[in-house]
Amino acid sequence: MLTKLLKAKIHRATVTFTDVNYHGSITIDTDLLKATGLLPNEAVMVADCENGKRFETYIIAGKAGSGVIAVNGAAARLTQVGHKVIVLSYVLAEAAELETHKSRVVILDEHNRITETIEHKTLK
Secondary structure, eight states: OEEEEEEEEEEEEEOOEEETTSOSEEEEEHHHHHHHTOOTTOEEEEEETTTOOEEEEEEEEEOTTSOOEEEEGGGGGGOOTTOEEEEEEEEEEEGGGTTTOEEEEEEEOTTSOEEEEEEEESOO
């Protein structure tokens, strides 16, 4: 049996750009990807804190240090520049992996800089 667990979360990122005509995805500053362990092309769920809308897309790596959080394609209609979003990634784990699994959460300031990093163990 597999259990779906949180892999990583970027908490309260500020959307810096939207482009409805781009072919899709969310562009995320490479420094944030490294801090969370998220990967280019990885599927993520994005939750908009301002309007409650959620959507699934995939990651494109953005310029390191830029603070970019750009929502592209049809999903650009579900958020706006300045909105706070939460980016979530999940993993499927076997029972034997539950004791060692840790999720990583990064909390951002208004400029998409990391203010805190938290690791959560699945089991204690």
